Amino acid sequence: MIESSNERCGACAPARKIALGGALVATLSVALLIPAASGASDNPYAPSRDYDLQNVRTHLWFELDRHGVRGETTQSLSLLRDDVSILKFDSVDLDVSAVTLDGKTAQFKVVPNELDVTLPEKSKRGDHHEVTIRYTGVPKKGLYYVFPDKNYPNRPKEIWTQGESEDTRYYIPIYDYPNDRMTSEMLLTVPANWITISNGKLVGQKTEADGMKTWDWRENEKMSTYLISFVAGEFIEKDETWRGLPVRYVVPKGDESDIEPTFDRTRKMLDLFSDELGVKYPWEQYAQTSVDDFVEGGMENASATTLTTHGLVNPKLVAEDHEGSDDLNSHELAHQWFGDLVTTKDWADIWLNEGFATYFEHDWEEKHYSADDANYTFWTDQTQWFQQKRLFPSPIINRESEDSLEFAGNIYNKGGWVLHMLREQLGEEAFFAGLHHYLEVNRGQNVVTADLQKAIEEATSTNVDKFFQQWVYSAGAPEFDVSYSYDGSSHQMKLSVQQTQKVEGHVGLFDVPIEVEVATAAGRKTYPIEVSRADDTFTFPADGAPLMVLFNKGDKILSRTKFDKSAAALIYQLKNATDVVDRAEAARDLGNVKDSPDAVAALGEAAQQDSFRGVRTQSLRALGKIGGAAAEKQIIAAVSGEAKPWVREVGVEELANFKSDGDALAPKLTDLAAHDAAYRVRTAALGSLGVLKAPGAYDTLVAAVHSDSPDDLVRNAALRALGALGDDRAAPLLLEWSALGRPLESRGAAIDSIAELDKSNHDVTKALISYLNEPYFDIKFSTIFALGRRGDPAAIEPLEALLRSGDLSLGTAPYVEQQIAALKAKAGTKNTFTKDEHPPQSEQ
């Protein structure tokens, strides 16, 4: 799964990856700064089972008016122990009307979150039963309706599901934990003009009375129940085949032109992963369906991935979209092997799903784009991981948390890094031989980390226990303090290396292979060393004073290094290091060098001439950080000559740092906002005009709000920039664009922006409060934060009412509590809820 960026922690790896245009990310940036908060309770230990679920056949009908569901599910199961007298099914808020056991009426009891069916006599291990349950419900989670209403009459009708982590039970009474696997059949009776997608193979379609049609989907490979899914509604489908299997692309009616630019590399991804792993794509179809208002970024339901429509690529924007939604699409595809074919046994080992999916995003990037691109992404992942300090003391496998994604940055980013390092240490061939063996031995089964270790050792004869101990079962990463001295008489360089991470709790000293490159006037040489002690010294031959010393060359070990280098050394490194990450690091560090014309000149040169876009980007960022007229000139020169929109955009963003020169920059930015070839650059220019509070910015931004562009990019950027501009004159316009009936993304931008404008105007607060009760998740979410920032105590009561309403799924409650606490602190009253004491709400 990839989380939607509007939930939980945006600094977490997965949020970055939700391949959204910058627009939405910026809209939700406020939310993104909030650390993840626990709202779920995912048991880190798999429960002991009473029975083995073998097949689930579910038929669903929909009560469209009340957004409800009527179901009949027949489940075959076989007892795993003697003396069981009650069969228990996870079931939340479902009205069960009848249960039969082997065709006969059975006694049952609905208790909170559970359906108990009484066996007429105590079981014997191996007994087989067939249980049929009839029920209705209006699910709060698990199954979602996105339907037109009076404010949005033209929305396509959509019903879709999201099972992970434990939400299938909200629409099917079922054993709902990953440590059981079954085959399944899903029958869906829907209006005849709808399309449906579910797991497996479409085995039948039947016309019913009253303009209805029943679709019959069957999944013959075993999967865990959180991977059960369906999508139904007014969708458009385009089909291809790949090695004889159907490949389906499904989008809401109206979005069909996005299919090709978004998905045209899917079959190449299927080729790459199947061939590298030596395990052919294991399911009967591969469907990718984009749905509106999806509660995650993407979800790897077996054979039938569900994706957010925010990942769709508009054909008019293809040229300015560097890698499209490849990160999201490759992530979910990789899960079809890692997560679906082999599935974590418990939530504590969830990195076996997510670490692999993250790794294979980068694998696709490396093989389809370039190794430089992939290495650069790992490097930025590493930076993000170290920024989230709370991740450091927690092992990847964490059995203390009851929220499987509380430490998402460890299971995604660090998990991907662990596999990256493992490949580096084993070599490409052995690494993939190990993965092949792991998949073959465990296919169709649940796994724990030890299964992976064992499979790698069996396939490669390399013992990886120590590697796993330090990187997976223990926490943290090495933090190095490095310095060197050169002795001209002995022609030796002494490198002193200290590990400075605090050794405590789950964090120990690391034992890692490191490459050191020493460049002198006579040439460069790379030396492998092994660092295992807290304090160590290594001696290298050097035929002259080193011009460049790279510790952890190419950034192959997840770590952070303090290595004080002179500006001259950094400039040399920026110009001469072979690996892009070493050049990017030099550029970044030069951003901390003040009063050095040489540094500015070198950064300017790299910003214009480095062959890799990431080094150019980092150079622009560094120049923005340094500031001053010379840096500004360099950025402007780089922007004018830059062919790649995604680099130009960064330069334009950085111009917002030159506040003292806002007057001079205004015409340049206004021109870019109107005429740059790429919309993403135009929108960045609008953003910078707002931040700079440049003269004329108000008129430019208001005009941009009234202009049309693909995906409304320009309008939404202008609405956001009006917030940064802080001119109260914009309040009525923002209020207008925040109102019901306007496009949802524009509303989100307007709501964010109006939060801090015209603060004494209670009508604005009143309007915001009215949005809290809307069914549109993104709007509700933006509004919660906007009210917090606005600081008007009138919002306290409505926010508390929202908490009490029990209408908050998706882990939103903690964010509401934070806003209430902030408002109360401001109003001088005490927050009534402590952090661990959630008020009554719907969740479990």
Ligand SMILES: [Zn+2]
């Ligand atoms: Zn995932």
